[in-house]
Amino acid sequence: MAVTVREPARQRVDRLERIWAEPRGVFGWLTTTDHKRIGLLYFFTALAFFGAGGIEALLMRAQLSEPNEKLLSPETYDQLMTMHGVTMIFLFVIPMTTGAFGNYLVPLMIGARDMAFPRMNALSYWLFLASGLFMYYSVFTHAAPNAGWFDYVPLALNQFSPGRNIDFYALGLIFNGIASTATAINLIATTFKLRAPGMSMNRMPLFCFAILAVSLSLIFALPSLTADLVFLELQRNLGFHFFDVANGGDPLLWQHLFWLFGHPEVYIIILPAFGIATSIIPTFARRKMIFPLVALAELLVAFIGFGVWAHRMFATGLPTITLVFFAAASMMVVIPSAIQIFAWTVTVALGRPEFxxxxxxxxxxxxxxxxxxxxxxxxxxxxxxxxxxxxxxxxxxxxxxxxxxxxxxxxxxxxxxxxxxxxxxxxxxxxxxxxxxxxxxxxxxxxxxxxxxxxxxxxxxxxxxxxxxxxxxxxxxxxxxxxxxxxxxxxxxxxxxxxxxxxxxGPDPWHGGTLEWATTSPPPPYNFPVIPVVTSAYPNWDRDDRRADAGRLERGELVLDEGHETPASTVVDAVPDEVVEMPGESPWPLAVALCTALLFVMLLTRHYAVAGIFAAMTLLAVAAWHSQEPQEQ
Amino acid sequence: MSALPHSGDATTPPAVTRIEHTRLARPNGWWGMAIFVATEATLFGTLIGTYYYLRFNNAHWPPPDVPEPKLTLPLVLTGILVATSLPMQLAVSAAGRGRLVTARVALLVAVVVQAGYLGMQLHLFVHDVHEFPPSRSSYSSIYFTMLGGHHLHVGIGVLLNVWLLLRTATGLTTYRMNALRATAFYWHFVNILALCVVGTQLSPRA
Structure with a gap:
């Protein structure tokens, strides 16, 4: 009898396998919209940039190992120092945490089958890759950015930095910012809309809260960097005046806008680390974390991060009252950080830690x-x-x-x-x-x-x-x-x-509490054969619920095997609302990224008319992409 | 729970209307646009902040050789642009109730007015660039950067509307309905932005 009961479940899984299969080989990777494959692409690319940034650091350390060392020229050292900073922040940590970890894990942890916008997810990756290659091309032309990762004016203006070095930096980071913004939008929409039935906001894994906080920070921090970089390029290449005193500009404007981005950026870098810590600690300490406090602390760190930027500028002659305000705000960040440190250490201390x-x-x-x-x-x-x-x-x-x-x-x-x-x-x-x-x-x-x-x-x-x-x-x-x-x-x-x-x-070697451990290792393209229904913040420790999932698979409930489908839910309570058809593999994200890359190359080489042509081609590719609707695939 | 509506199956106006009625929360596409608008609003917040930062760093704003910003024409044009929020919203509600023709007529009215606005503004823009080029001072730099940024957003909005008109010519699907909703939201944002930008640009006259 067991055989006849199992048979339909087997057939449903086979159908899911067929529906979610992507083309094999290189073509499959170029057109993929699977968040796990995109996560892996992010992982390997970010790792390569980590290697490059690491080599730059080792070269600098070798140069500094002894007084009066002559291994590197001052110019080379400046380029290495700048590229090290830019690489580690924009090409390693952010893509590794949001792109690789966020992409791979968030849909698995919330019980979804993909990100909210799978094709835009692919676009993010290709834009990120292209922006990284764009910036690294400068190294081969011996014109790598050389004014530090903070790129202070007036040094970065063309009177003092006449080469293409700073343009590689400014255009590269504008380009990179587009990719990060798209990822952030995707991650926020995914955590808001695609959580499994029953996973209300207060049951969302703390890792996803950290990624949500990071994404919100990116959304509100990146624009001031982008504006700053646009001002810089307009001043360098078209003779605008933002940063020179002689024509009514102000060099400190650069610093204000840069650190208005740059300090939240520190929390953007560190918050995913908090999220990873809050994933690993409960698993190996066998104890749940204090939930609402840590979630609030994560969001609070991201929020306070926006009110402290001028503490980077205490030595620039700002008014004392300004300094005191920012000093106080900076002290305040201690509170949510300490809440988290105590939560981690107490969880380890009160649990049964396995080191x-x-x-x-x-x-x-x-x-x-x-x-x-x-x-x-x-x-x-x-x-x-x-x-x-x-x-x-x-x-x-x-x-x-x-x-x-x-x-x-x-x-x-x-x-x-x-x-x-x-x-x-x-x-x-x-x-x-x-x-x-x-x-x-x-x-x-x-x-x-x-x-x-x-x-x-x-x-x-x-x-x-x-x-x-x-x-x-x-x-x-x-x-x-x-x-x-x-x-x-x-x-x-x-x-x-x-x-x-x-x-x-095996599927769950650590007995983890979150949903990624409820599926096979590696997960199938559709993540879960049946959409899990959640009743707590550590759903994989609710054995009865997971058995209920298995029963639903037998009965064909929430299997969603009629197409490329995942449920969308209400934002706060995660009441399932509709079954949405997800787009599948598409060549258009790659095409859009390619046109955008050429657009930036033309801006760099100051061929503005040709840049206009590539901008138009980008728009056409976007239109072609959106003319292919998910249900038609 | 197996009775969840499959929104991908909704490819006719009545089916789309049914989805619109049963849906409890806003669709993914709306959220995507809302978050995008949040980041765009921050971008313009930065531009407006920069405008005032530079203004308070300069004794003469605008500088003596630059004419004071004109009042009437920018205000009238902005008023006309802001009014297009109405046909945009009408298009959304009509499409949601299955009245595709009404929706498309509303869209067409909106896009004609918006394109007219953009053409007029670009003409003024070019005229102003000749009168006080951006390379003259920080005033003209931020003036044209902010204005150019806004015109770019209007241009993108016009393209979105043209695309919607083309796509809805062959019928209505949930995908297109969501796109329409998101685009209308975008336009409300661009129109509020127009008020902020014109208010900032005219502030020396206050």
Whole structure:
């Protein structure tokens, strides 16, 4: 009898397989709209840029290892420093967290079959790839951006930077911003509309809250950067006046707009790390997190992040009242950050923690975040900031935050979700070794920078005289950087080896609480054979609910096997509202990205008429894309 | 729950009307547009903020060699543009009730007025550029950047409406209905923006 009951379920799954199948081979990858494949494309691309940014860092560390070193010329050093910053922020962390983790995991965690706008998702990726290649092309023409990632005017104006370097930067980041905005819109709409039946806002996984907070920050932060960059390009290429005092402009306008974006940007970088930590900790501590407080803290960090930008500008001569306001606002960020730190540590302390590699990385993250946070609070004290600004103390602080606090959870996340993505387990011993190498390397690289800053070493110098006693600290940092690199190489070696040789992981090796662990590893193109119905914030720990899903599959309820379908729900309560037809694979996103890339190349080379032609072609490609409606596919 | 409406199946005006009636929440496309509008509003907030930042950094605004902004024509034109929110909203409600012809006529009226507005404004824009080119001072720089940004948005809106007219010529589907709703929302935003931009540009006369 069992056979006759199982038969319809088998047939439904087969039908889903047929409906959601994408073309094989390279063509399939070029036209894909599957959020998991796009997530993987993001992952590998961002990883390649991480490698490039890492090599730039190693070259700089080699140059700084000894006084009066002659490995790099000052001009090359400036280019490497600028590209390192731009790469790590715009081409590694943001695409890795929102593009790779967000894309791959958010639909799985909320029980959806794809993102809200699958074709726009593909477009985001191709735009991101093109913008990265656009910026890196500058390296091969020896005209890489060279005015720092903050690109201060007047240095960046064409009197002082006549080459194409700054145009690569400005146009590249406008281009990159389009991709990030599209991703953010997609992630917000997805978390709002595609949550599984019953997953009301207060049951949405904390990781998705973090991604939602990041996306909202991107939506409201990127425009001021875009406007700033447009002003810069108009001034550089068409003779407008925004930043020069002689014609009624103001160089500080650049800094205000840049940091109005740039400080929320710090939280954009770090919030996904919070989200990854709140995914890994409950799983390995076997204990649920305090839900509403952490969710609110995540949103609050993103919100307060918009009110603190001028603390980057304490040394620019702003009025005292302004400084005090921003100092107070900066102190306030401590509150939601501390709420989260206490929530993480208490969850670990009260649970039954199992210190596997992912949790080790989270432990390292918490420690490095506390150190980086404490040096951050110091900067909110205006006199201290004015004494240490533009020294290595600042470099130490933000590397503890950006590398220690933002990248450690990303590395932990690689290990944590590796079994889900590949279906295989990584090597635990090598994993632990890689953690200790990375952790010690990080401490050795970035901790001495505090001391160097306090004894007066300025930032952004390509070398220094031997009489100042900075040599030994710098040498230890360089040694640390190479240990850190060794740790990272062990991670990637481990993951590559395990991809082919690791033991099978099964669907749920860690007994995770969120829905991505409820499906097979790797997940099928349609994610779930039956749309899960959710009754708590940790749905995969509700065994009865998951058994009920299996029963629904037998009966054919919420299987949605009549087309490329997923349910859409109400925004707050996730009451299922309609079944929407999702678009499938399409060549148009790639075509649009290609036309846009050519448009930016023409702007760079100042062929404005040809740029107009490519703008028109972009619009035509967009129209062709939208003339193919999902139900017609 | 198996009785959930399949919105992809709605490819005729009556079917679309049924979906419109049973739907509890706004469709994905509307949300996508709403979030896009939020980021665009921030962009224009930055432009307007920059305008005042530069204004308070300059003793003479506009500078002595630039004529004061004209009052009547920009206000009249803005009023005409803002009025097109009405036919846009009419098109949405008519299409939602299955009256495709009414919806398309409303769309056509809107797009003709909007295109006329854009043509008139571009003419004025070119005239002003010759009178006080953007390379003369920070005043003319932000003036033309802001104005150009708004005209670009009107232009995109006109293209969206033309596309909607072409697509609805072969009937109505949920996809097109959602597109119409999102486009109308976009136009309400562009029209509010027009008021903000013209208010900012005329502020030296206040």
């Amino acid at each position: 596997r590699t992912p949790l080790l990385f989270i432990g390292g993250f918490i420690l490095l975040f506390v150190i980086g946070g404490l040096s951050g609070i110091m900067f909110a004290a205006i006199p201290f900031d004015q004494a240490t600004t533009d020294t290595y103390f600042v470099v130490a602080h933000f590397h503890f935050i950006i590398f220690g606090a933002a990248v450690f959870p990303i590395l932990g996340g690689f290990y944590y979700w590796f079994p889900k993505i590949t279906g295989r387990l990584y090597h635990e011993g090598l994993g632990k070794l890689s953690f200790w190498l990375t952790f010690l390397g990080t401490a050795l690289t970035f901790f001495p920078m505090h001391i160097l800053g306090l004894i007066g070493m300025p930032r952004r110098v390509y070398t220094y005289p031997s009489s100042l006693g900075w040599g030994p600290y710098n040498l230890s940092e360089t040694v640390g950087a190479f240990i850190l690199t060794a740790g990272l190489l062990v991670i990637f070696g481990n993951l590559v080896w395990s991809r082919f040789r690791g033991p099978p992981a």
